[in-house]
Amino acid sequence: MSPRRKTRQISLGNDRTGVVRIGGDAPVSAQTMTAGYTHAIDTCVAEINRLAAAGADIVRVAVPERKDTEALPEILNQTQVPIVADVHFHYKRALEAIEAGVHKIRLNPGNISDREQVNAVIDACKERGLPIRIGVNEGSIIERKDKQKRAVELGKYFAEHKSGHLIALMIAKLEEYLDIFDAKDFHDVCISAKSMDPALTIDIYAEISKRFDYPLHLGVTHAGPKETGCIRSVVALGTLLANGIGDTVRISYASDPVYEVEDALEMLYCLQLRPRIGAELIACPTCGRIQVDLFTLVQEVRKKLAAEISLPIKVAVMGCVVNGPGEAEGADVAVFAGDRRGIIYVQGERVANVTEEEILERLLEECRKFQAMVQRGEAQLGQKKVEIVPPDPIGELGSGFDKIAHHQVEQVTVGRT
Ligand code: SF4
Numbered sequence: 001m002s003p004r005r006k007t008r009q010i011s012l013g014n015d016r017t018g019v020v021r022i023g024g025d026a027p028v029s030a031q032t033m034t035a036g037y038t039h040a041i042d043t044c045v046a047e048i049n050r051l052a053a054a055g056a057d058i059v060r061v062a063v064p065e066r067k068d069t070e071a072l073p074e075i076l077n078q079t080q081v082p083i084v085a086d087v088h089f090h091y092k093r094a095l096e097a098i099e100a101g102v103h104k105i106r107l108n109p110g111n112i113s114d115r116e117q118v119n120a121v122i123d124a125c126k127e128r129g130l131p132i133r134i135g136v137n138e139g140s141i142i143e144r145k146d147k148q149k150r151a152v153e154l155g156k157y158f159a160e161h162k163s164g165h166l167i168a169l170m171i172a173k174l175e176e177y178l179d180i181f182d183a184k185d186f187h188d189v190c191i192s193a194k195s196m197d198p199a200l201t202i203d204i205y206a207e208i209s210k211r212f213d214y215p216l217h218l219g220v221t222h223a224g225p226k227e228t229g230c231i232r233s234v235v236a237l238g239t240l241l242a243n244g245i246g247d248t249v250r251i252s253y254a255s256d257p258v259y260e261v262e263d264a265l266e267m268l269y270c271l272q273l274r275p276r277i278g279a280e281l282i283a284c285p286t287c288g289r290i291q292v293d294l295f296t297l298v299q300e301v302r303k304k305l306a307a308e309i310s311l312p313i314k315v316a317v318m319g320c321v322v323n324g325p326g327e328a329e330g331a332d333v334a335v336f337a338g339d340r341r342g343i344i345y346v347q348g349e350r351v352a353n354v355t356e357e358e359i360l361e362r363l364l365e366e367c368r369k370f371q372a373m374v375q376r377g378e379a380q381l382g383q384k385k386v387e388i389v390p391p392d393p394i395g396e397l398g399s400g401f402d403k404i405a406h407h408q409v410e411q412v413t414v415g416r417t
Pocket residue numbers: 284285286287288289290291318319320321322323324327
């Protein structure tokens with residue numbers, strides 16, 4: 001992991017929603033966008049609240065029409081997470097959204113480029129202390145109105161320098177747009193430059209991170225459904241974050257946006273960029289030694305843990321006792337299946353041996369009990385590791401732990417600088 005790149009910092013929200021800071025020394029935030037109509041107030045409020053409950057730090061809403069900005073005051077009244085108005089084509093939607101009380105504006109230089117219009121939005125945001133995201137993306141960066149210019153840009157785009165041309169175009173557009181903001185001495189800005197191509201996304205952000213010190217909003221646009229979009233997004237965003245680039249992330253799926261939030265948070269937890277909230281579930285992939293219906297069990301455990309456990313308890317669900325114990329080392333609560341039964345351990349101590357049907361409820365009961373003990377100060381997370389001797393011998397080579405204990409292997413210390 002590389003150290004985080006130093007950026008300016010912006011903030012959005014208020015006492016009611018909580019203030020979210022982006023950039024500087026703020027933790028990387030996870031944001032998402034509603035999938036329904038903003039003017040359908042009740043469903044929009046329900047969706048925003050569902051996304052906030054899933055852990056979204058910021059929620060963006062589309063405001064394509066006047067009726068959408070008219071719905072904002074009521075939506076803001078009924079929600080408690082900072083709201084961003086996503087504005088395309090009509091700068092007046094931005095002015096209306098600002099007037100309604102949103103906490104941030106997103107402008108797309110690809111479709112709002114009139115200097116006077118941008119100035120009007122900057123002035124309104126300045127007056128209220130609101131930040132603006134300048135978000136260019138691949139789909140709208142190529143000229144659309146001027147046919148001659150479009151033909152030239154498309155020609156270059158599809159010629160041999162496709163990616164280089166696109167990156168140059170995005171940077172040029174960002175520089176041109178930022179000149180307007182500089183002229184107004186407005187620096188409450190966050191920038192994004194999204195592509196549908198994960199490799200291109202990595203290249204674009206690596207380049208803009210060298211050129212601008214504004215916080216970066218990362219995303220792969222139009223990544224597809226969760227099943228494939230997850231890989232496309234995490235490959236690009238995870239690579240950038242591991243290299244210290246990125247201050248807020250939005251994963252975009254053609255699926256329920258709750259998945260966007262869950263996956264963004266899991267990515268940030270895995271990269272140790274955010275302290276984990278809720279249980280961490282590890283599970284074996286299963287193999288020919290499997291002793292129970294593990295796939296069903298794991299899904300049920302996952303849902304129940306998400307609903308009931310708030311501490312970062314490490315829970316392992318393993319399909320057998322042959323390799324399971326080694327793979328579950330470090331878990332606070334673990335179950336190993338064997339002959340249609342489950343043997344449950346809490347921090348290395350065997351606490352139950354139950355039938356397959358009883359595993360789910362008993363495992364959850366042990367998780368709840370363990371959580372309560374941690375909350376009362378009677379136990380600590382990760383204090384004792386699960387150490388169970390598997391039934392078959394490890395062999396004459398012995399385990400890594402033995403070798404470390406006898407100084408036969410040098411310990412490696414890793415740490416993030
Ligand atoms: S824990 Fe057992 S069933 Fe699961 S993958 Fe490992 S060896 Fe196979």
